[in-house]
Every structure is written in structure tokens, then in C-alpha cells.
Amino acid sequence: MSGRERLLIIGGDAAGMSAAAQARRRAPAEKLEIVAFEKGDFTSYGACGLPYYVAGRIDDPEELVSRSAEQHRANGIDVRMRHEVVAVDLDECVVRVRDLEAGSEEVEPFDQLVFANGAEPIRPQFPDVDAEGVHGIQTIGDGIALREHDVSEHLGDRAVVVGGGYIGLEMAEAMHERGMSVTVVEASRQPMSTLDEDMGALVAEAIRKIGLELQTETRVQAFDTDDHGHVRAVVTEHETIPADIVVLGIGVRPSVGVARDAGVEIGPSGGVKTDRRMATSVPGVWAAGDCVEVFHRVSRRPVTIALGTHANKQGRVVGENATAGYATFAGVIGTAITKVCAYEIGRTGLNEKEAREAGFEFVAATIESTTRAHYFQGSPEITVKVLAEKRSGRLLGAQIIGREGAAKRIDVMAAAIWDEMAADEFVELDLGYAPPFSPVWDPTLIAARKAASML
């Protein structure tokens, strides 16, 4: 035989196709065959862009695709769309693949395998969750279905978003922008549960100011449907909320079914267990993206975080290691940002609950400032909260909510937390200052200064 190796990739989104592209860059086609199976209709698409497509800010869903199947093929990667890998035999080194169009199944051999299955939306277990008009929001298909719900003909349509996390709030904004009246239903005391409750309360206030209805500490119990099986209301423990359209934004969990069934080790946080090279428990088998669990550098615990940035980086690492290179994924610190209308939200590191669970004793400092010099008319407000470890002063986490210019300020705190910088060191940083961008003391510095003074 030719001695040509075969790398199979399960999943054609960010992680899988980054792995494929990086492997392709490093190994010529005559040495390595690369086949990627994608059960959906699109490769390498930005799922995080779906709310903006639904909102009507992007006209063509293809714009969310950063590289199409054709482009990958032109690049020497054998992409098979609408092909779902349903089982893996790690002893025989073969996968069983279903052609979703033809309905047929084939067996494909591999030398190395990459799990890049992504994540799947958590679907609540109650009556009529599959009714017409109830939408998940993960695939481009979900986005198209939501967009096709023609609001222009039904101004005043009522939308209910179940879940007040990132995707829930982004979808709420999208529906609001399209002129619907939107209610967000959240089971916790505050939306955005990756923030502390005091910061979540500011998010709640902001959401209500925008004109969205928000019901916290409210569990959905069922969906009511009309005679055609279309949703017409969301039933909570408190009341029945009329709804013409429902979006499920409860979150996602790693898709690990095929990997688990194949005997690949799943970690305690529910993702495929990986080492720093993104190797799984089985030699020659790699994993990347939303389906894996990775190391959190501050808590030192395994976590699952579904985010395109990590998926891209991990995919590159896999592509390198699968071609006899050496690359590592350094872990995460849980940085996330979002925008809800005029409000910007950011977080990084550990929140209070996470810090306590990780065994830290810490101080928490919260400050209010502006994102421009105080004398600029309508200088946008910003609230910054910082956690710092007792004794060492090490920065453990930061949370931000504010208006224009607020969210991306989380990056400088992320860099400092990444490098285990102490609050009083952070205060010394030489950050950019000019009146259109910052007060003389940047809000992040003020927050760190307050934390340092509490230590």
C-alpha cells in the first residue's frame, strides 16, 4: 500500500475544520488523507453570529460561514456534508457513517481520529417542548427558522425566551430589534448566572430599561399549544405567558455520546477528557471544541466552555499534534463578553461562587466609573467588580457591565489574571489614556486599586 495515513474528523465546524486545515498545512495530500464528516449543511460557521442573523443585521446566512465545504475541498480536505458518524470502533479503527441524504451507512477506516462533535442544546423535559414555534438556537437551520417567522406581518408578536444567559439575552435583543414584545424567563434569581448576583442584578436592571420583560426565579413547566400544534403560551409556576414564538436558550452540553460509547474517557465536567495536547484517553484519538473539557487555569479544575475562540485554538493544536508536531492548549480562564442593546457585559476568571468552590479566600471590590473622561457629555457608565485572593493579592476574577466601551476592557484583566498578577501590580500598569476612551484612572485600575486597598 501507499503508506498514506488517514485522518478522520467528526464535525465540520470551528474545531474540526481548524484541525483539518492545520493538518493540511503541515502534511501534503500524498502523505495524509483528511476526511471530515459534518451532519449539518454548513462548515466552519459562526454560531455566535446567529442572533445577529435573526435580528436581520446579516442578510445571508452564508455570511456566517467563514469557510465553505467547497473552499475546504479546494484546500485538499475531503468534506462530506450531511454525513453523521453514528459509531466508532476503536479496536478496528473504523467509524460507521450515515449518509443523511441517501439514508445509507458506510464504514470508514482511520489511522487517527478527531472528535469535534460540538455541543447540543439542553432541551427541557416538559410537555410540548417540540411544538411548532419552539426553536432551539444552535445551527444555521435554527436561525433560518427563526428568521422565517415573519415578524413584519405580525408586529406586536410576543416572544418568550427561556433562559437568561448569553444566548438567551442575545436572542431576546434580536427579537426586540425585530419589533416583538419579548419576555425572558430565568430560573435563577438574576440573569447571566456566570456573574455574581449583584452584577446580575445590574444586568436585570439594564434589560428592563431596554424594554424587555424579565421574570426571574421562574421555572417553565410546560408549553401550551393551539389546535394546529403551534405554541401559544409558556406556562410557568407563576402564570401563563402568551407566546407566538419561543426560543430555548437554556445552554448547551458537550456532545459526547459517540465518544463515550466508543470507550473514550469522559471527564468529571461532562466533556471528553483531554490532556494539554488535546489527546483523549485513546492513543491516536484527539478531541477539540465544545465537546471537550479543558483545564481552568485559576480554579485548576476541568471545565466545559462552548466558545468559538477555544474551538479554533484547540483545533489548530490537534491539527499540529496529529501531524507529528507538538502543540499544547494552555487552558481557559472563562472569559466571556456579550452585548444586549446598548449594554455591554464581560467576565473573566472566577466569580465569587466559583472562587469559594475552588477554596480561595478573597476580597471583592466593586466600583462605578465611566468609559470616557468625566467631562464628555453622556460619558457611558461602567461598573467593574474585581476579586483578589487574600494574602497574595492575586487577581482571581473580574466582571464588567456598562455601556459603550465597557466589555472589551475585560481583556486587560484577563491578561493579568492569566499571568497571576496581583491587584497592586495591576494598578501600576501603563494603560492607554485619552479623554474619548478613558478617565485618567481607567475603571479597571480603580477597581484593582480598591481591591488592593481592602487586602
Added chain:
Amino acid sequence: MSGRERLLIIGGDAAGMSAAAQARRRAPAEKLEIVAFEKGDFTSYGACGLPYYVAGRIDDPEELVSRSAEQHRANGIDVRMRHEVVAVDLDECVVRVRDLEAGSEEVEPFDQLVFANGAEPIRPQFPDVDAEGVHGIQTIGDGIALREHDVSEHLGDRAVVVGGGYIGLEMAEAMHERGMSVTVVEASRQPMSTLDEDMGALVAEAIRKIGLELQTETRVQAFDTDDHGHVRAVVTEHETIPADIVVLGIGVRPSVGVARDAGVEIGPSGGVKTDRRMATSVPGVWAAGDCVEVFHRVSRRPVTIALGTHANKQGRVVGENATAGYATFAGVIGTAITKVCAYEIGRTGLNEKEAREAGFEFVAATIESTTRAHYFQGSPEITVKVLAEKRSGRLLGAQIIGREGAAKRIDVMAAAIWDEMAADEFVELDLGYAPPFSPVWDPTLIAARKAASML
């Protein structure tokens, strides 16, 4: 006697009044008398806000004052306005102060002294530099004079700005916003000489796109005046440019005359020499703000940088040390940002020339990207340049030019450079990603990745 000590402060702007306020916080009035002499009309004002006052975005110059003389007095600081310290006798521990209103002089004793004299604009040495209509831009008085030049009655007035650095470009924007036709005259090959020429060329392009006239490699030789002694043209080596108003934005140098005459050591870069506690060469004598030279953490050389952020921090350090505390100023890395109409510019660390002078061998990587996801309509462009040391990969400097969302991205690079992070470590950072704020790979990560790949 009472044993009450006396702290005299020369200069009532950011550095001096930060020192005063911090000292006041730490020492009660019965233990420490604090007297601050300010030769001008305002304390603690944001000189960096002057362009925005001139542009008409701020209505009352008092808004630039973050704390007035009255507020400082209410806080227990004896502020004497329009008082200029003209000489210091370090043997006798007295200063000679001129009351600019009364025209009289007094002698004031001190136990400790703070030089916070600030900087003075560089005034070119050619005919008619003091003509009517030629304005400096450093004090609120300068701003008022410029603002009083009533453009509304002279639409089409021609303004010439001498100097294409930060303050020059900010003033050019201000005059442009007020409807004047503006020409910027710059002696170097590109504006913004703290950037490398390739990045400066992008600034030049942006300035011209905005509709400002820019003449580079052009030296001003004289000003022409009319019969009333008012400027009417700027004479360069190439041509005579008609001008109804001229702004000098050539830069500033530390005001060290009084300190030098008193025998305080001046450093090689031209500022008052200070140690990490902001102590001068004379015990009990401190210095802070634009008049000092400080340590550059990357080049390891002394530099003078006139910037409110440093002045504030240094003032606090002095206030602490002058009251038997211990505080240090950690140095600078030359971070600066600005905005010229829709364009944002940032820099930190060393540029190519500075890196060579400091003895570094390095690679330079420049990339183009956007500040939002690619699929956002009109996603603002950004160019990022990164320098990284050969062998170590250590980040040495970064330069940014772009539109909305560009400039403050310099902060995360500043934090990394501060901490001596290598380019390939930087690429691993967990930075905030969401489509309204960033592509999946933040432009700063792309630039660092390119630099890392060149090493």
C-alpha cells in the same frame, strides 16, 4: 514650636494635587501643613481635554477641572492660585514665591518640597512666533483663547497646526469639527512620530481621508503677520500657507528651570531625576508629573513622558512617601492612545527605532483585521503591528490604527509587554469574544501569532 511639618508643593495640576491629596489623607492637619502654589488659574485640570473644549464638545472649561482650588481648600490643603515659585534655596529650606496678582514676593519655609512644575510647550525659534492668532495649547487659558476665536462668524477660516503628534492631530480635529479648513505641517516623513513610519503612513492616509490637509517633511520657517500684528500666513520651506489662526503642537519639555537652579539633579532625558520613590537627588525633595524623568521598563532607559495618568500615579506615590509611607512608581512602557475623527490610534512599548536603540534584535509583524466579526456590515478595519524579540519571543511593542474599537485594544498588549510575555504565550490568552466586539481571533492575537511564526 508645634512640631507641625510643612510640605510645599510647586504646581497645582494632576501631580501636585494628587501628592497633596494623598498626603492629606495620610497625615492630619495638626501634624502636617500642606501648601500648593499654582501660577495659573486652575487646579487639577485635564489638559488632555482641551481639544474637546476647543472643538465645542465641552461648554464650560471648569468641567475640565476635576477638583477646584476651593475643593482642595475644603480638604485642608492651602492652595495659593496665581502664585509662582521663582526660586528654591535648598540649604535654607525656603522657596521664593511671586504673587502674580499683587506683584509681590514672599519667602516660604518648608520641611519637604515637591516639584510638580509640569512641562512647557516647545516654542519654535523663528520670527513672529508670538504674533496675535498664534496659540499654544497647554493651559485652560490657551483653550479659552482658541475657543474665543469665533469661527461661526468666519466660516472658512483657515487654521494651520504646526506639529503632527498627538496634541497637533487632536487640535486639528477640533478645528476641523468647528468648520475650519485645516492644514497640519509636520517636519518628519509621517505624522505621529512615536509610531513607525509604516504605521504613520496609515495615519497620514486617515487624516487626508477625513479632509485635513497634511504636509509632511515640511519645516516652518516663519509666520507672516498683517499690519495689526496678527498672523496671516505660515511660511514653510516649500510655500506660504494662508492662516487665520495657528496652533503650535510641537510638543512639550519638562519644566525644570527652578529645580536645576536650586541644584536638583536633572537626568539625561531632560527631566528631574527621580528614584522609584519619586525622590530627587536631594533628601526631602520629591518630584512628580510632566517635569520628571522615569524608568522605561522595556528599554531600561530614563524617559520623559507628559501624561496625566503617570502624573496622577506619581503624585500619589509622593504623597505617600512624604508622609513616612512607602510607595514606588513602577515605571512606564510608553502607552498612548488618541482619536482623530473616526480613526483611533494606539501604541505601547518600543517602536522599531526605539527597539534598535535599546539594542534589541526583533521581528515585526503587521496584520489587518476588523474590530468586529467579519459578517457585521461595515465591520471597522484595524491594523496591528507587533514587535517581538528574537530568541526569547518577548513582546517589545505594539502599534494600532483603526476605526471604532481599535485603540483600547492596546491595553491588553500593554499588560503583556509589562509582564514580559512572549508572543506565543500571548496567542494563548483567553480574550473576550462576541461578534459585536471581535472576530473569533482577536486582531491582537493574530498579530502576535504572526510574530511568533516569524521567530
